[in-house]
C-alpha cells in the first residue's frame with residue numbers, strides 16, 4: 001500500500017481533529033482510500049504542549065514544515081491569509097501538494113496558487129473550505145462534471161443558520177443565539193465575518209469558480225449579513241409561507257455570472273427552508289438534469305477534518321483536473337440576478353396610502369404578488385398612526401429594486417427605511 005507523508009501546520013480545533021481521526025480510523029482510511037496517511041511533521045506555534053500524541057515530531061516554526069523535504073503534502077490549517085499564503089507557496093514551490101481548509105485564502109488568492117501548482121505539477125485540495133464535511137467541492141469537480149450548472153443556492157454558514165433557526169423556532173434573541181453558537185464552537189473566534197456575510201461570500205466565490213469557470217474573485221461577490229434580519233421579518237415570512245435563511249447564490253444567465261450572499265426568504269416548499277441548526281445545504285441546478293441537493297455539517301472540527309482527510313486520499317489517488325486560470329471563460333459581474341422581493345414598509349395610516357404605494361410599483365412595472373396589512377388596533381396605541389405593510393413583489397433586478405425603494409422612501413406617508421429581502425423559490 002502506498003504511503004502519503006503529511007506535514008500539518010496548525011493544531012487548533014481542526015488540526016487536533018485531523019490527528020484524532022487519523023489515529024482513530026487508520027484501517028478504515030486504508031481499506032476505503034487505499035493509502036496509509038502518515039503524519040511525519042507537525043507545526044504548532046505553542047510546540048509539543050499543543051499536541052496530545054507525544055510520539056509526533058513537533059516543531060514551533062511553521063515555515064520549517066512548509067519547506068520540509070520529508071513531506072509529500074502540506075496540510076495548512078492556520079487560517080488567515082498572510083502566513084498561510086507564504087506556507088502554501090513555499091510548499092508548492094518545493095514540489096509538495098497542499099490541502100487547506102482556508103476559504104479566505106482560496107477565495108482571494110486561488111488563481112495565483114493554482115497557476116503555481118500547475119507549473120509545479122502538484123495538487124491543491126480545498127474540500128474543507130466550503131460546507132465542512134459535506135462534499136460539495138467533490139460534487140462540482142467530479143460528480144456533476146457532465147453538466148452545465150445554471151445556478152446554485154446554499155446555506156454555507158453554520159453559525160448564522162444556527163442563529164436564524166433559534167430565533168425563528170424558539171423566539172431566542174440574536175445575542176443569546178450567537179452566544180450559544182460560540183459555546184458550540186461553530187462561530188469563528190471573531191464572529192463578525194459569520195454575521196456580516198463575509199464567510200458565506202468567500203465560500204460562494206469558491207463555488208462559483210468551480211461551477212461557472214470564473215476566477216476566484218471574492219471582491220466581486222455582493223453580500224450582506226443576518227444582522228439585517230429583525231424578528232418581525234421572521235414572523236411575516238412564516239405567515240407568507242417562507243423561512244428566512246442566509247443564502248449564497250450564484251447564477252449563469254446569458255453568459256453573465258452573478259454571485260451573492262444575503263438573508264433571503266426561502267419558500268417552505270423547498271428543502272433549503274427545512275435546513276435547521278448549524279447544518280449546511282447546497283442546491284445545484286444543472287441544465288437538463290435539474291437540482292441535486294447536498295446536506296450536512298458545515299462547521300466544527302470533526303466535519304472539517306473529514307474533508308481534509310478525503311482530500312489527502314484523493315491526492316494519493318491522483319487528484320483532480322487543474323483549476324488553472326487559463327481555462328476561465330467568464331467573470332463575475334457586479335450585476336445581480338433578478339429575484340422576487342419581500343418589502344416591509346411602515347405606512348401612515350391614512351386614506352390613499354396603499355393606492356400611492358401601488359402606483360409606485362406600477363410605474364416601475366413591478367407586480368405586487370401578495371400584501372399583508374393587519375388592522376392598526378392590534379398595535380400598541382403609540383404605533384397606531386403607522387401600520388406595517390408587507391409586500392411580495394414579482395421578480396426584480398437590484399437596480400430596479402433600489403430605484404423602487406428610493407421612490408417609496410420619498411413618500412411622506414412612509415415612515416422609516418424600507419426593509420427588503422430577496423426571495424428564493426426556484427426549483
Ligand code: HSE
Nearest residue numbers: 157158159186188299
Ligand atoms: N464559522 C464557519 C461557519 C465555520 O459557521 O460555517 C466554517 O467555515
